[in-house]
Amino acid sequence: MTVLILTRPEDVTADMVVDHLNAMDAPVLRVDPADFPERVSLTASFASGALTGRITTEHHSTDLRDVRAIWVRRPGPPGNGARAQAAWVALESDHAWYGTLRALTGVRWMNHPDAHTACRYKMRQLVLAQTVGFNVPATAFTSVPVDAKGFAEAHGPLVCKSVSGQAPNDPPLALPTTPVPDGTDFAAVAEAPTCLQTLVDKRSDIRLTVVGSEMFCARADQSSPGQAELDWRYADPQTVRWRGVAVPPDIRKKTESFMKLAGLVYGAFDFAVTADESWHFLECNASGQFGFIELAAGLPISRAIAGWLAGLRRPV
């Protein structure tokens, strides 16, 4: 058997899992699809009713029939290095690469690309979260300034965040979740769809990481009520103290339902917890980071991922 890991070389968080897989004597092929076809080769043949072939890197290779698990961690896009007809080569590479992997049988995905792609859409996540019973803050996407103003009047105070979860890259910018001041002029909403959400008056942040049937929950309490930085990703790391906590039974049940509905086997959930200990769903990151939580709170997430990929844990 081979565990195929798709991620970028500099992804040292993936190393944490590779190290465990090595200790488990589970064969690993780590590949960045961005290196295909320049530095990684693929041949897949479908003949006489059988799909056969190999993926080969500089030092390693696997028979496609040996692939038992695929971890779609943080891969680059296939065909990223083409010099001539770059867009077309990228398209051809994507279809050759993922078309082959999708056709393999008996393979467990963490996560399947279809589930991962669907989970990237924020509004769908919020509807799913509401469906399974989570508290979900009122949220609007709008390009209509008067509608944004009306939403603020009905559901404020608000925060503004990216619709896609990504920040602009030309030039590169960071886009933290940020409170929208009272009396804001929403005219610029017409320039691009804007995500507005009711501000949750939180006392703590939760990062709940799900690996198959296992859950790892970390909590960071605010250093002071209403601390200046709302988005912990951008706060002074010295002020964000993660500690492992138990998952409340009702949250576990709702999270399991969400994972099943979303078709995910890995997910990193963000919740905001208010003074009355109510948990409010913010988002589920289908390839969210886990290394910082493991190191800060001592939660054995990478071991769980390795175990799932190696088939040592029961898939859900």
Added chain:
Amino acid sequence: MRPFALTYARRPIPEPETSFAYDPEQQLNVLADGTPAVRNHKVLLEAGSTTSTAGSKTHFDD
């Protein structure tokens, strides 16, 4: 007019300085002495490479 959300944009968090490099044979990032970086938690924490920091090239959807 600038898109509304970009009212709140900031300069991105710089990519962390790392003291390790990818070794394609081991399929791991290694320190200068060849040992896997992942075994050295102090190095990982100092580099911030495992941290959730949306906007960097390796942390695109945290």
